[in-house]
Amino acid sequence: MDALPLELQQRICSYLTIKDLKSLRLASKVWTAAACRDLLPRIFLFNHPDSCQEVQDIANHPYLKHSVTTLVIDTSCIHPDLKFDQWARNLANSSSTPRSEEVETVTSGSDARAERISHREKLRSDTLKLRKQWRSYCADQQASLKRLMLSSIALAFSECPRLRNLIVECNLERDYEISSSAGMLEKRKQFYHRVPFSNAESSNSKYQWSWESMHFDIWDIFKPVHNAGRSLNSLMLLDADLTCPLDWTPPNTPIxxxxxxxxxxxxxxxxxxxxxxxxxxxxxxxxxxxxxxxxxxxxxxxxxxxxxxxxxxxxxxxxxxxxxxxxxxxxxxxxxxxxxxxxxxxxxxxxxxxxxxxxxxxxxxxxxxxxxxxxxxxxxxxxxxxxxxxxxxxxxxxxxxxxxxxxxxxxxxxxxxxxxxxxxxxx
Missing domain, CATH: 3.80.10 (Leucine-rich repeat, LRR (right-handed beta-alpha superhelix))
Incomplete structure (x- = not known):
């Protein structure tokens, strides 16, 4: 694999497993253009900046964009951010008993007890404030990532002429009778390699609580398809947590x-x-x-x-x-x-x-x-x-x-x- 040209290593090998790769021998750019039509039929989109960039790179590539036939969108959401690490460490190091250097020396036992109670109340108040700030930060990040994902979807459908198959899923709510896609799990490992795949794998993980789903209005997903004038060949909506108002009036669309x-x-x-x-x-x-x-x-x-x-x-x-x-x-x-x-x-x-x-x-x-x-x-x-x-x-x-x-x-x-x-x- 190391003998392949850098472009193929970066733009092809990252989307395929080793067993899927065949022996390649590039003879010309014409051969490369012809081979790309069969090397990259399915791309995945997660709420991760690198994933959005990956989709955008493919959509803007002069050859690879012609091979894409299927877009898989994962609406599940995690927050593997360094600020979250710091937030988790702060909570883990917090104690209901103040450190000795934080308590002023007092002569009365009752005054010392009152000081400890006051400090505990301050810790609780600071913790609640920190939780609120983190949730606000996550909400802002999620809104930003959602806009980035929607723009990536729009770019994919506008630039990939063979893209006519759409899969939207959120596999966090799957039960034992519904297995996750092997391709989806493989791509998840690339972007979330530091985060456990399920709560069962690491019940003590500080990331455990941060798994959740992103809520998309269902027309936000399909509007880029409509704007591109594309008609779908296949569609899968799998626990995607899409919302649709009861009084929603469908537009006239060829999708x-x-x-x-x-x-x-x-x-x-x-x-x-x-x-x-x-x-x-x-x-x-x-x-x-x-x-x-x-x-x-x-x-x-x-x-x-x-x-x-x-x-x-x-x-x-x-x-x-x-x-x-x-x-x-x-x-x-x-x-x-x-x-x-x-x-x-x-x-x-x-x-x-x-x-x-x-x-x-x-x-x-x-x-x-x-x-x-x-x-x-x-x-x-x-x-x-x-x-x-x-x-x-x-x-x-x-x-x-x-x-x-x-x-x-x-x-x-x-x-x-x-x-x-x-x-x-x-x-």
């Missing part, structure tokens, strides 16, 4: 007109409904609903939307509602080929009615996967539960189900697809 693949975890329902209604070419949809402090059920976004004439693949994970699912599946029966339903919480719903309504009425299915679809409500003794299988829904089915590895669709990434369609990908 979703050619959208083919949509994945979501806890996205605002009204914005998700707008996406589905504005994406006539949508071919696959994957959703992961779960109960948390800001759970957004995704099924109403599908049910209230129009017929999706090109929908071929559907993945529903841990649904919070399923009342109208049968009607939706029947409405899409002419196009639906791949159906996956994973309830997650065993016994949380009775799927008997849904299965009875669609049995034998989905003639075009080629791939089917059911997990934990219980035959009745079973709040306990889950090991004794009965579950529906693919045979229960494929009564009189004419097509042989496929089980061979799938081709990865253009614009999708295997490390993210495993969250929604966990099947083998054909190499």
């Amino acid at each position: 979703f007109q050619t959208l083919k693949h949509l994945r979501q975890i806890n996205s605002p329902t009204n914005f998700l409904t707008h996406i589905v209604a504005s994406a006539p070419e949508l071919e696959s949809f994957g959703t992961f609903d779960r109960w948390n402090r800001r759970s957004y059920p995704s099924m109403p976004s599908l049910m209230s939307g129009p017929l999706l004439p090109n929908l071929r693949a559907l993945s529903l994970n841990r649904m919070t509602k399923e009342e109208d699912l049968a009607q939706f599946l029947l409405r899409q029966s002419h196009t639906l080929q791949h159906l996956r339903i994973d309830q997650g919480y065993r016994g949380s719903f009775d799927w008997s009615r849904v299965v009875a309504d669609v049995r034998g009425k989905l003639p075009n299915l080629r791939r089917v996967e059911f997990n934990n679809l219980s035959k009745g409500l079973l709040p306990y003794r889950w090991g004794m539960a009965n579950y529906f299988s693919t045979v229960d829904i494929l009564q009189g089915h004419k097509h042989k189900l496929e089980s061979d590895p799938m081709e990865l669709e253009n614009g999708l990434w295997e490390d993210y697809e495993q969250m929604f369609f966990p099947v083998k990908i054909r190499a």
Whole structure:
């Protein structure tokens, strides 16, 4: 690797792991320009000045900008700042008992006790003031970084002509059933090498409390895409902590007109409904609903939307509602080929009615996967539960189900697809 030209070392090797790099032999600038189209398809953006600078360098590069097809934005936020180190050390060294040199010599024991009490009160007051100052500093830094991130997004979409895939995620709230992207974790190590990846790795770390998410207005993320006149090919909104007012009126935008693949975890329902209604070419949809402090059920976004004439693949994970699912599946029966339903919480719903309504009425299915679809409500003794299988829904089915590895669709990434369609990908 050291034998590579400096430009490739700085602009290519930093984005790829060793195993991803192939033997390179540069013959000319023409060869370099041609090779760059396949060397850097995915870039990552964090709330770190170096990350923003990295994205800007790529977007301004005469060759590399033509290779970028996917932008991954991480909205999680940490503050590994030297001032925070000093702040933490000050708190660690603070004591409720004053040092001897800080207490004036007094003759009366009661006066000394009053002095110690006064000093403790001063320490508490100073600590609260320091905490307030640090929070204010962090808020200012976060606002500055947010502006820097948004400007980097705008630059990427304005300068990278092949950029048509967007992933927005905040993997701080992931649970054990949703694994983080390998590419995202690898890039995080480069920018946050001094900070633990999770609280479990270092429960005593002074950085532990500083993990949080940056709150973005959802249109702030998509406005640069709109301004560039770009239509997305794939979109993933994964626990990104995006806000969308209930009275928000969507603008007339071409962003979703050619959208083919949509994945979501806890996205605002009204914005998700707008996406589905504005994406006539949508071919696959994957959703992961779960109960948390800001759970957004995704099924109403599908049910209230129009017929999706090109929908071929559907993945529903841990649904919070399923009342109208049968009607939706029947409405899409002419196009639906791949159906996956994973309830997650065993016994949380009775799927008997849904299965009875669609049995034998989905003639075009080629791939089917059911997990934990219980035959009745079973709040306990889950090991004794009965579950529906693919045979229960494929009564009189004419097509042989496929089980061979799938081709990865253009614009999708295997490390993210495993969250929604966990099947083998054909190499």
